[in-house]
Amino acid sequence: xxxxxxxxxxxxxxxxxxxxxxxxxxxxxxxxxxxxxxxxxxxxxxxxxxxxxxxxxxxxxxxxxxxxxxxxxxxxxxxxxxxxxxxxxxxxxxxxxxxxxxxxxxxxxxxxxxxxxxxxxxxxxxxxxxxxxxxxxxxxxxxxxxxxxxxxxxxxxxxxxxxxxxxxxxxxxxxxxxxxxxxxxxxxxxxxxxxxxxxxxxxxxxxxxxxxxxxxx
Numbered sequence: 609x610x611x612x613x614x615x616x617x618x619x620x621x622x623x624x625x626x627x628x629x630x631x632x633x634x635x636x637x638x639x640x641x642x643x644x645x646x647x648x649x650x651x652x653x654x655x656x657x658x659x660x661x662x663x664x665x666x667x668x669x670x671x672x673x674x675x676x677x678x679x680x681x682x683x684x685x686x687x688x689x690x691x692x693x694x695x696x697x698x699x700x701x702x703x704x705x706x707x708x709x710x711x712x713x714x715x716x717x718x719x720x721x722x723x724x725x726x727x728x729x730x731x732x733x734x735x736x737x738x739x740x741x742x743x744x745x746x747x748x749x750x751x752x753x754x755x756x757x758x759x760x761x762x763x764x765x766x767x768x769x770x771x772x773x774x775x776x777x778x779x780x781x782x783x784x785x786x787x788x789x790x791x792x793x794x795x796x797x798x799x800x801x802x803x804x805x806x807x808x809x810x811x812x813x814x815x816x817x818x819x820x821x822x823x824x825x
Contacts, residue, residue: 615689615736616818617642617811624688624737626675631782632694632802639804640822641811646685648674652695652706660699661748664731667695668746672733679737690816694732696801698777700724708778714767717778722788723757726777728799734810745810749803751794753781758788 617623619642625633628647636643650670654663671693679685698705700721708714733746758766771785772778779785781792781799797804811817 617690617816621687621689623816624675624679624685624691626671626678626691626693629694629801631800635797635800635802635804639808641817644685644688646675646678646682648678650674654704654706660697660702660704660727660729663704664695664697664729664748665746668693668731668733671695672735672744676735676737689737690811690814691735691737692732692807694730694802696728696730696776696799698726698728700726705777707776708773711767711770711773714772714778715764718758718763718767718772718788719760721777721779722755722763725752725754727751728753728777728794730798730801730803732802732807734814734816736814736816745814747803747806747810749795749798749806751792751796751798753789753793753799754791755779755788756790 615621622642622644625636625643625645626648633643633645648671650667652667672691675691675693679688679691705717705720708717728751729748731746731748735744766784769784771780771783779788781789792799795803795805808820812820
């Protein structure tokens with residue numbers, strides 16, 4: 609049974625998405641969950657000896673704190689009773705592969721993961737604020753992604769498109785980069801950046817969404 613909540617997400621009280629990722633916003637739009645977006649900058653540098661799971665847990669916690677503080681400061685965000693933040697990382701050989709710094713770095717990252725399986729972790733956190741204070745839930749979801757073997761020329765041409773420059777691992781599963789993906793063990797939306805199935809279950813569990821799915825607005 610979902611937790612009773614006096615302030616579920618609605619058009620009057622939309623979900624506050626603390627992420628600048630258009631892919632995450634797109635997933636919420638497809639789910640018809642009313643959303644406003646306001647990202648907060650946090651230091652995403654990894655620490656020496658930090659595990660991939662430790663890293664993503666720390667980053668998501670930092671994002672949640674930063675967005676919560678922004679909501680308190682900005683009147684236009686104070687209609688929201690729920691905050692959602694998330695982070696996605698690509699891991700190979702226990703190394704976190706971040707976003708490439710340039711085209712050359714994108715090619716280097718693609719060379720590391722082409723023709724093999726890597727792990728994608730997406731972690732999200734939900735927090736109740738305003739009418740639903742003190743409610744918090746975080747979850748890490750995994751998908752294993754296998755890329756096909758590629759020639760150096762093929763990888764270089766893809767890197768040159770620039771599509772992967774703002775993506776962890778330097779490729780976009782939902783774009784041109786889909787031609788690289790041989791298999792996904794796990795949810796496609798986990799790889800994109802927001803696990804839709806788990807997220808909706810958690811929103812229902814918290815009582816943040818009711819009578820889901822919503823009709824067309």
